Amino acid sequence: QKEVEQDPGPLSVPEGAIVSLNCTYSNSAFQYFMWYRQYSRKGPELLMYTYSSGNKEDGRFTAQVDKSSKYISLFIRDSQPSDSATYLCAMHYGQNFVFGPGTRLSVLP
């Protein structure tokens, strides 16, 4: 079993839809949870990170962490074509960063 599992997609939604992206993990030592966005032919860029269970909101993006279920989500409201990218979840503890394989999202105009 991989440490971090993520549905690879691709996921296609119409513009304006609410998008839900999810990751599960197996290592309870993970302390920080991050979401990165990666456009084609670019490096990943950090969208949000959170430490505790619960929700964290930033504009149209909401990150949700459920440590008891080892499950994290990223919600995108009012999705836009510019949100089309690959979304990577990542976990961190100590010196270790572990990334999920990414979900490719397409938002269709």
Next chain:
Amino acid sequence: EAQVTQNPRYLITVTGKKLTVTCSQNMNHEYMSWYRQDPGLGLRQIYYSMNVEVTDKGDVPEGYKVSRKEKRNFPLILESPSPNQTSLYFCASSLSQGNREQYFGPGTRLTVT
């Protein structure tokens, strides 16, 4: 402009021919790291450095070397590349080891034939 730069961006080479991929950051970051990205496997950490002259292995260090002689530079060295090292490589940096906000370079696509 704050950034992480990598060179070259694309490289095709042959088995056994030593190569170096350079990485440089202009943000005075202490922590730097190298990853490889492969389809279905995501980003996997190769090596990281917490500061000058301090480096350590990540999850997939075999076949790679790094050095950190200056704070801004963190080159990745493949002494004898093999086809299984064909991948997309990313350098990243952050303010310190405990800081979660990593800045990634644009990537280097390496093909070893």
